[in-house]
Amino acid sequence: MIVHRSSPVACIRTGRYGHKRFDNEEPVAKCPRISESSGDAGLLGTSPGSPVSGTPLSATSAHQGPARIGQFLLLPLVDRVGVHSAWDIDNGEELVCKVFDMGQYQEKIRAYSMLLKHRNIAQIRDIVLGEHMAYVFQERDYGDMHTFVKRCKHVPEHQAAKLFYQAASAVAHCHQAGIVLGDLKLRKFVFSDEKRTHVKLEGLEDCRILPGEDDSVTDTHGCPAYVSPEILSGGGSYSGKQADAWSLGVMLYTMLVGRYPFHDSDPVALFSKIRRGTYCLPEGLSLRARCLLRSLLRREPAERLSATDILIHPWFHASIQDADGPEQEVGLTEQMVPQVEVEVDEQLFC
Structure with missing residues (x-):
């Protein structure tokens, strides 16, 4: 220029x-x-x-x-x-x-x-x-959640609950105003403080503004790892809000586990896994965290929690309450866990 x-x-x-x-x-x-x-x-x-x-x-x-x-x-x-x-x-x-x-x-x-x-x-x-x-x-911001999760390998539940609640709150606010976000992913959320405790949605440039109550959209763009099964089905229109809910589920899984729920270096194989909607929940996650993940990563869009419903899920209260004890005060170095099962592939981490 x-x-x-x-x-x-x-x-x-x-x-x-x-x-x-x-x-x-x-x-x-x-x-x-x-x-x-x-x-x-x-x-x-x-x-x-x-x-x-x-x-x-x-x-x-x-x-x-x-x-x-x-x-x-x-x-x-x-x-x-x-x-x-x-x-x-x-x-x-x-x-x-x-x-x-x-x-x-x-x-x-x-x-x-x-x-x-x-x-x-x-x-x-x-x-x-x-x-x-x-x-x-x-x-200005202090980095995005994608980079943060990559560095930490995974985020402890009490910390993830505080961050994910803020992300879901931003999405719910947009949905209530008739705005579907579409290309939702960890990289879309940035930290507004150096301590990385406050999260904000960094932009609305690629959102869809709904003309009315109907949230049907037809766009098929997004990061492959976060895309919902109904978008891949090629059936025309789909619920934009419910597709956002799926992407929130992928975000939460990635925060808690340190890898995507669906991943493969071959796009065809990746999309096949997403269409089937089967994924593994590793040991160590609380029952409430498992419940929330299963309520978001559901193949049937109508069965997913809405962004507003996410905010009243008991996992948030339980995770924050559990963090009050001294045993939950864990330093950043102690949060780092070795990556033994899956090697992070830059092409898979959008």
């Missing part, structure tokens, strides 16, 4: 966040090439609601290093496609920035205007409009 020097104009305020317009974007000296992350390359397909089908950045812009947009200095994040680390030169604040084509950005952020503020959903802080691109700024 070639950017040019320009002078800013006054900020135009609309709604809960502001729009600043810059006629052009200003370049900064190039840095050494940063390799692009493969990210979620194994998608079932793309749709207009998916970030990978839009044009967050040109093919070359990810390699050009930092760029200056108004008072912000942007540097692409190697592990998050279309996302930049942003530094406000005026006050030193660090943010994250998502870059969209001007013709798409309003549709990409439309869901934010439909939602009341929620503590577990990232909010838009500012928007800067360039000549060809729109720059959407949000609060």
